[in-house]
Amino acid sequence: MLNLSLVKNVLIAAAVLLPACFANAHQYQSGALQIAHPWSQQLPPNAPTVAAYFVIQNTGNSADRLVSVDTPIADKAELHQHVMQGDLMKMQPVASVEVPPGGTVTFAPMEYHVMLVGLKDRSLLQDGKHFPMTLHFEKTGAIAVDVNVQKQAPPDSMEAMHTH
Numbered sequence: 513m514l515n516l517s518l519v520k521n522v523l524i525a526a527a528v529l530l531p532a533c534f535a536n537a538h539q540y541q542s543g544a545l546q547i548a549h550p551w552s553q554q555l556p557p558n559a560p561t562v563a564a565y566f567v568i569q570n571t572g573n574s575a576d577r578l579v580s581v582d583t584p585i586a587d588k589a590e591l592h593q594h595v596m597q598g599d600l601m602k603m604q605p606v607a608s609v610e611v612p613p614g615g616t617v618t619f620a621p622m623e624y625h626v627m628l629v630g631l632k633d634r635s636l637l638q639d640g641k642h643f644p645m646t647l648h649f650e651k652t653g654a655i656a657v658d659v660n661v662q663k664q665a666p667p668d669s670m671e672a673m674h675t676h
């Protein structure tokens with residue numbers, strides 16, 4: 513039995529969140545995939561690594577897979593995931609990330625993220641700037657995005673914020 517009042521509450525919550533998301537939303541589409549609001553947290557200038565986040569939505573009928581990421585500002589961009597090991601949250605590299613049909617995969621602090629290793633150009637890693645990044649999918653191919661660098665995490669990922 514579907515709980516209608518619960519569904520209603522979820523819809524209201526979504527409607528309340530929307531204006532905040534749209535305030536600085538930017539999004540990319542290729543085939544059945546949508547990439548919403550790529551962003552990165554501004555870190556101290558000597559931070560060894562920087563993470564990038566976004567939300568992938570698959571509006572199609574078949575799964576796709578994010579297999580790699582690259583950006584001209586870093587030697588490497590690795591796909592990482594956070595996992596619980598006992599009481600500790602640790603991050604580890606993953607080979608690829610599946611995006612199921614009709615599904616959404618969120619890259620956010622404490623979840624999946626893209627880790628930029630070996631930073632070559634830090635000039636764009638400041639609040640208000642953005643840098644280019646390309647996501648490579650098994651079926652859809654390459655999607656080029658601009659990653660917004662911001663001091664403040666987007667409101668919807670605020671509760672999950674951390675640095676590493």
Ligand SMILES: [Cu+2]
Binds near residue numbers: 563592593625626
């Ligand atoms: Cu990481």
